[in-house]
Amino acid sequence: MExxxxxxxxxxxxxxxxxxxxxxxFGYPITPQNEVPEFFAREMPKRGKVCVQxxxxxxxxxxxxxxxxxxxxxxxxxxxxxxxxxxxxxSHLACAELPCVVVNVQRGGPGTGSVSGxxxxxxxxxxxxxxxxxxxxxxxxxxxxxxHDLVQLAFYLADKYCNPVVVLSDGxxxxxxxxxxxxxxxxxxxPEKDWAVAGRDRQKDGERRFLNAMPAVAPPRWGYPDYLSxxxxxxxxxxxxxxxxxxxxxxxxxxxxxxLVAYGYVSRVSKEAVNTAxxxxxxxxxxRPITLWPFPYQVLRDKADQGCRxxxxxxxxxxxxxxxxxxxxxxxxxxxxxQLSRHLxxxxxxxxxxxxxxxxxxxx
Amino acid sequence: MNEKSKTRVKVAQLHRAIVFPxxxxxxxxxxTIGRIIAEVLEELDLDGKAIAVYGIxxxxxxxxxNVDGIEGTHGSPPDVATAIKRLRPNSFVFxxxxxxDCLAIGAGSFLSALARREMITIILCNNANYGMTGGxxxxxxxxxxxxxxxxxxxxxxxxxxxxxxAELAAVFEGVAYSARGALTGPxxxxxxxxxxxxxxxxxxxxxxxxxxxIISACPPNWHCRxxxxxxxxEEKMIPIFPLGExxxxxxxx
Numbered sequence: 001m002e003x004x005x006x007x008x009x010x011x012x013x014x015x016x017x018x019x020x021x022x023x024x025x026f027g028y029p030i031t032p033q034n035e036v037p038e039f040f041a042r043e044m045p046k047r048g049k050v051c052v053q054x055x056x057x058x059x060x061x062x063x064x065x066x067x068x069x070x071x072x073x074x075x076x077x078x079x080x081x082x083x084x085x086x087x088x089x090x091s092h093l094a095c096a097e098l099p100c101v102v103v104n105v106q107r108g109g110p111g112t113g114s115v116s117g118x119x120x121x122x123x124x125x126x127x128x129x130x131x132x133x134x135x136x137x138x139x140x141x142x143x144x145x146x147x148h149d150l151v152q153l154a155f156y157l158a159d160k161y162c163n164p165v166v167v168l169s170d171g172x173x174x175x176x177x178x179x180x181x182x183x184x185x186x187x188x189x190x191p192e193k194d195w196a197v198a199g200r201d202r203q204k205d206g207e208r209r210f211l212n213a214m215p216a217v218a219p220p221r222w223g224y225p226d227y228l229s230x231x232x233x234x235x236x237x238x239x240x241x242x243x244x245x246x247x248x249x250x251x252x253x254x255x256x257x258x259x260l261v262a263y264g265y266v267s268r269v270s271k272e273a274v275n276t277a278x279x280x281x282x283x284x285x286x287x288r289p290i291t292l293w294p295f296p297y298q299v300l301r302d303k304a305d306q307g308c309r310x311x312x313x314x315x316x317x318x319x320x321x322x323x324x325x326x327x328x329x330x331x332x333x334x335x336x337x338x339q340l341s342r343h344l345x346x347x348x349x350x351x352x353x354x355x356x357x358x359x360x361x362x363x364x
Numbered sequence: 365m366n367e368k369s370k371t372r373v374k375v376a377q378l379h380r381a382i383v384f385p386x387x388x389x390x391x392x393x394x395x396t397i398g399r400i401i402a403e404v405l406e407e408l409d410l411d412g413k414a415i416a417v418y419g420i421x422x423x424x425x426x427x428x429x430n431v432d433g434i435e436g437t438h439g440s441p442p443d444v445a446t447a448i449k450r451l452r453p454n455s456f457v458f459x460x461x462x463x464x465d466c467l468a469i470g471a472g473s474f475l476s477a478l479a480r481r482e483m484i485t486i487i488l489c490n491n492a493n494y495g496m497t498g499g500x501x502x503x504x505x506x507x508x509x510x511x512x513x514x515x516x517x518x519x520x521x522x523x524x525x526x527x528x529x530a531e532l533a534a535v536f537e538g539v540a541y542s543a544r545g546a547l548t549g550p551x552x553x554x555x556x557x558x559x560x561x562x563x564x565x566x567x568x569x570x571x572x573x574x575x576x577x578i579i580s581a582c583p584p585n586w587h588c589r590x591x592x593x594x595x596x597x598e599e600k601m602i603p604i605f606p607l608g609e610x611x612x613x614x615x616x617x
Contacts, residue, residue: 024451050450054443055476062440062473066417066447069434070455074447092437197432197448199455201412210427212418212435 003182010174012144013077013103013167014039016151019184022101023072024050026063028082031115032171033105036077057082061089061102064164068098069211071196073155077103079171080121081112084129090164091130095213097221097234099158099165101151102136106170114347117171118339119264122319125168126293135238137245138166138292140263144178149185150290156187161241168292170315172265172350195221247290248299252278256285258363259303261324262313263289266351270313273356282364292320300327311335311363315342315351335363381411386428389495391583391590393547397489398426400553400578401460404561405431408568414456415448417441419470421462422495422582439470442477445484456567458485464494467503467527474529478573481538481616485563485574488529491582492601499585503527506600511585526604533575534610537617540572543609546579546602548594559609572616579605 007015013036017025025040037053044051050067054060060076067074078086083104093100106121108114126138137157141147147169154165200208209221216227224230252274253259262270267288277284287303289296300310309332312321321336328334337359342349381402386395405411414431418424420438427433436444441459449457466474466488477484493511494500500513504526508517518526530544541563545556556578563574579601581593588596 024447026447050447052446052450052480055472059440059443059473059476062436062443063447065436065440066434066444067451069444070415070448070451072451074451088437089440197415197434198452199413199415199432200430203432208430208432210433210435212427212433213437214435 004179005182006177007144007148007180008035008175008177009144009147009169010035010105011039012148012180013151013169014043015180015182016148017075017101017155018043018047019148019182020152020155021073022049022075022155024052024067024074025076026052026054026060026067026074027076028054028057028060028078030079030082032107032117032174033077033079033103035174036103036105057085058089061086061093064100064102065089065093065096065098068093068100069096069197071193071198073159075101075103077105079105079107080109083121083124087129090128090136091132091134092213093164094130094134094136095132095215096211097162098211099162101154101158101165101167103167103169105174106168108347115171116347117173117175117265117315119170119266119315120319121168122292122314122316125166126295134234135241135293136164136166137161137241137294138168140168140290140292141173142264142267142288144173144176145180147173148180148182152185153187156190157245159190161237163237163241168264170264242294245291246294246296246298248296249288249290250299251286251288253285253287253303255283256308257283258311258360259308260284260286260311260313260356260360261289261300261320262286263292263320266313266315269351269353270356272353273360276353276357277360277364282360284360284364289320295323295327297323297327300324301329304328304331307332309333309335309363311337311359313337313351313356315339335359381405381430387425388422389584391581391593392422393580394422394425394489396547396553397487397578397580398429400557400560401426401487402429404557404564405429408561408564410456410564413454414458415452417445417448417457417459419459419461419465420496421465422491423460423462423465423489426460439465439468439473441465442470442473442482442484442486446477446480446482449482449484453483456564458487458564458567460487460489462495463488463490463492463502463504467529478533478536478538478575481572483567483570483573485567487560488575488577489580490529490577490605491580493582493585495582495585504529504605506604509600528605530575530577530610538572539575539611540566540613540616541574541609542611543575544577544579544605544607546597546607547581548597552607555607562612571613577605
């Protein structure tokens with residue numbers, strides 16, 4: 001499959017999943033991601049694959065639990081309120097160490113909020129919403145092409161670490177259309193899923209498999225002798241993710257005195273503002289985290305050590321800015337331009353390049 | 365080899381579907397339900413291709429049966445089983461649930477699976493209370509029965525009526541089989557085993573979802589001795605949970 005076509009952001013999630021060999025999609029309708037379940041309902045049966053419209057987001061995530069437990073590549077998609085409903089299942093999946101891909105096309109909040117795009121779920125998505133202090137990698141695309149590519153990476157990383165991976169999109173990125181090269185990406189070999197439930201006769205060793213999320217009562221599948229040794233293993237796995245999977249884009253940062261930090265749709269707005277400011281001779285750059293967890297602390301700390309100041313642009317009241325402050329540790333100033341700087345007072349507003357540029361000029 | 369592991373070998377030889385004795389309090393009938401399931405799986409030669417799904421509650425102890433198993437969240441087994449059966453249609457997939465799992469927190473999952481005609485089997489262990497958490501009110505607690513959260517007995521005014529799952533399931537067009545059995549004597553044991561066998565056969569024959577509710581004694585939380593718990597079932601449960609088959613279809617419309 002190698003083809004260039006005009007694709008909407010939400011559909012790119014689907015094309016990426018197909019390229020990654022997704023076996024099953026389970027989802028519940030919610031705006032602004034309805035094109036995702038509609039895509040799978042259209043495309044999966046043609047390919048002899050599974051698509052089920054669940055009765056709730058809580059059911060979608062537990063269908064992932066079953067599908068992942070049976071050794072298949074499975075995915076669900078939701079938007080902010082639905083994300084909240086999935087959190088018990090997310091914790092369960094992380095505990096049972098089952099790989100799957102969960103997409104959150106963010107809308108405005110809190111509560112039922114609005115159906116327009118926003119970036120108000122950063123904290124609950126990167127900080128893990130369910131109980132028990134597990135971690136999950138969060139990939140944040142900034143274009144339709146990157147959406148398509150990161151979904152494939154998400155499936156790979158999920159299988160690599162036996163852990164749920166989140167793709168964090170938003171209502172703006174989900175609804176824009178761009179040209180995309182549809183192409184399967186090869187990330188390399190993965191271990192066999194010999195832990196999956198398939199029926200005892202299908203197991204190579206003839207031994208039954210038992211998957212659960214109650215490691216204190218039933219023995220976890222990797223055979224750790226007790227709860228704490230298993231927890232130690234889990235902690236080491238999260239640490240390995242944190243060390244190995246940091247991804248970011250540094251744009252025109254080499255001689256920058258002011259570094260913008262932004263992800264998702266706002267990073268594109270910010271990039272445009274950086275280009276205009278550069279044309280005016282201002283020394284400005286952009287760091288765009290691609291993984292929101294693990295967060296690229298080190299590159300920001302290095303920039304802070306070089307004396308750079310920061311401007312965090314984020315379509316929320318301020319969430320990622322906390323991580324930037326942790327990275328910078330008061331070495332230099334961290335400024336913030338947030339949701340209240342949108343171009344419209346209603347829920348349909350956006351942070352526009354002119355507003356970001358205005359802030360750059362003020363701080364430069 | 366110590367005494368304990370000797371016993372284990374003996375049990376494994378008797379029933380290849382049971383790896384070790386299913387745990388339970390004195391008089392608990394969940395292990396008996398496990399034994400019935402294991403016997404039927406062996407008789408139908410299904411244990412090698414079976415995948416069992418459990419929820420949260422005492423019924424999870426039946427996880428000791430020697431088939432591939434997966435334990436979901438509280439109330440989720442119909443969802444977990446749905447995905448497994450859709451992705452592995454040649455496997456034999458059944459869910460074991462407690463009354464709270466199936467009819468309280470998981471009621472939406474249960475009803476939705478019935479409606480979607482998932483090709484799975486659900487076994488409900490109805491012991492009229494939340495056993496694992498210490499004997500609280502369940503959706504199947506009979507009126508008047510004291511639990512730790514109904515200290516004066518379940519009242520219609522405050523807690524309403526028990527849910528009759530077998531009758532409820534029979535109403536659904538997607539259900540091929542629905543029955544309720546008990547284990548109060550050898551005759552009931554054999555009858556309940558026939559129900560389970562029939563339910564499993566419906567899945568093999570690809571007719572529709574099959575459901576068996578089994579009344580299961582819980583002497584510690586019923587505050588009686590095991591032998592008295594059998595009378596408790598006959599006096600307090602059978603009148604509102606009659607035994608029998610409520611639906612038995614060979615073909616669904």
